[in-house]
Amino acid sequence: TMSSITRTSTVPSTMPLTTRVMEIAGGCSDVPGWIDQDGDTCAKYKWFMWCTADGGYGIGWRDWWGHFKDYADDDGFDATQACCACGK
Secondary structure (H helix, E strand, O other): OHHHOOOOOOOOOOOOOOOOOOOOEOOEOOOOOOOOOOOOOHHHHHHOOOEOOOOOEOOOOOHHHOOHHHHOOOOOOOHHHHOHHHOO
16 A cells, blocks of 8 residues: 555654644635545645645655555545645
């Protein structure tokens, strides 16, 4: 399964990963409580630049990780459907 792949980043981690960010920008708000199959939040996707605001893959995302949909939550939502920073 994809969840057996460990994602790491070279971006310094100074933000607590437990921080839930609810962005209100242009009327967008992250899906409350969303986490992917690896337990990563919208805040982490934004912080590590795994995605872009237009729903693309950011500079922090590695090709070998696969696709956002591979990490969708139990309801089938991936970061592009749950996170403002990822194009929701």
